[in-house]
Amino acid sequence: xxxxxxxxxxxxxxxxxxxxxxxxxxxxxxxxxxxxxxxxxxxxxxxxxxxxxxxxxxxxxxxxxxxxxxxxxxxxxxxxxxxxxxxxxxxxxxxxxxxxxxxxxxxxxxxxxxxxxxxxxxxxxxxxxxxxxxxxxxxxxxxxxxxxxxxxxxxxxxxxxxxxxxxxxxxxxxxxxxxxxxxxxxxxxxxxxxxxxxxxxxxxxxxxxxxxxxxxxxxxxxxxxxxxxxxxxxxxxxxxxxxxxxxxxxxxxxxxxxxxxxxxxxxxxxxxxxxxxxxxxxxxxxxxxxxxxxxxxxxxxxxxxxxxxxxxxxxxxxxxxxxxxxxxx
Ligand SMILES: O=P(O)(O)OC[C@H]1O[C@@H](O)[C@H](O)[C@@H](O)[C@@H]1O
Numbered sequence: 001x002x003x004x005x006x007x008x009x010x011x012x013x014x015x016x017x018x019x020x021x022x023x024x025x026x027x028x029x030x031x032x033x034x035x036x037x038x039x040x041x042x043x044x045x046x047x048x049x050x051x052x053x054x055x056x057x058x059x060x061x062x063x064x065x066x067x068x069x070x071x072x073x074x075x076x077x078x079x080x081x082x083x084x085x086x087x088x089x090x091x092x093x094x095x096x097x098x099x100x101x102x103x104x105x106x107x108x109x110x111x112x113x114x115x116x117x118x119x120x121x122x123x124x125x126x127x128x129x130x131x132x133x134x135x136x137x138x139x140x141x142x143x144x145x146x147x148x149x150x151x152x153x154x155x156x157x158x159x160x161x162x163x164x165x166x167x168x169x170x171x172x173x174x175x176x177x178x179x180x181x182x183x184x185x186x187x188x189x190x191x192x193x194x195x196x197x198x199x200x201x202x203x204x205x206x207x208x209x210x211x212x213x214x215x216x217x218x219x220x221x222x223x224x225x226x227x228x229x230x231x232x233x234x235x236x237x238x239x240x241x242x243x244x245x246x247x248x249x250x251x252x253x254x255x256x257x258x259x260x261x262x263x264x265x266x267x268x269x270x271x272x273x274x275x276x277x278x279x280x281x282x283x284x285x286x287x288x289x290x291x292x293x294x295x296x297x298x299x300x301x302x303x304x305x306x307x308x309x310x311x312x313x314x315x316x317x318x319x320x321x322x323x324x325x326x327x328x329x
Contacts, residue, residue: 023126031075056084068283092176127153183291190242226265234259248314253288255305260287
């Protein structure tokens with residue numbers, strides 16, 4: 001009698017990769033792209049596509065979506081998915097010769113089942129580790145060998161964290177430099193009712209004015225037209241206060257000095273093929289980043305950059321919440 005074919009042999013479907021967290025599951029999306037679903041308490045849930053290593057959904061206890069994903073997003077390579085948290089690497093924006101925002105956001109990442117350990121946090125049960133290494137084609141456009149490890153974790157209170165570890169694995173002794181951003185699209189009720197706290201008085205480069213440097217004036221940032229600014233040496237906590245939803249997002253960043261704030265407004269929205277004409281009203285990008293000063297790694301060196309997001313109910317409208325407490329807390 002013929003021996004049973006080993007799993008994965010021609011003709012038999014390969015078993016889905018095992019994920020170390022029992023709260024993580026690999027599923028195929030309707031587009032045919034694979035995604036990892038992380039489940040937390042009640043309806044808390046995060047979705048991460050292997051394409052781009054991109055978080056596309058983060059839901060709270062009530063199952064309410066906290067990230068913006070365009071209804072026109074295209075789930076087909078080589079287009080990057082419009083919304084969620086694209087990863088800009090090894091280049092942010094047009095700060096270099098590569099395609100806008102680099103190539104990590106339109107490459108297929110793989111599941112990394114044996115990553116070097118991160119500081120243990122026993123409270124985190126739902127997580128996944130992904131890895132990106134350059135292909136032969138990538139090496140032609142960016143001639144550096146690297147390992148990019150990404151951990152996406154859903155905390156017990158519904159907080160979402162992304163930890164990136166980038167290592168130079170060049171074996172010819174050469175260092176490399178890159179810029180980086182977690183291009184986070186937040187879902188907001190109405191952009192004209194949103195304030196961003198923590199960036200007032202900061203210096204910024206204005207992408208709408210040939211990257212010229214200015215200093216932010218006055219109070220919290222509010223939105224009345226297109227914004228595309230790179231705030232320099234921004235604080236480690238930034239709050240996005242959505243008056244209408246009575247919700248505050250707290251963005252905590254580590255290893256990422258800058259913060260990009262972007263809303264395309266009506267004209268640019270219309271010009272984007274994968275973005276609804278009126279969707280600019282319901283999104284805001286606040287992107288922890290390293291833009292002004294590229295990060296340089298020598299062979300064997302590793303860099304770590306972390307983003308942590310939480311969404312807290314805000315009674316800010318009724319004056320009960322002091323935004324400074326959120327930022328300092
Ligand atoms: O359309 P893309 O490539 O995803 O970029 C969207 C925007 O991303 C922002 O981070 C940039 O500051 C903007 O200049 C850019 O327009």
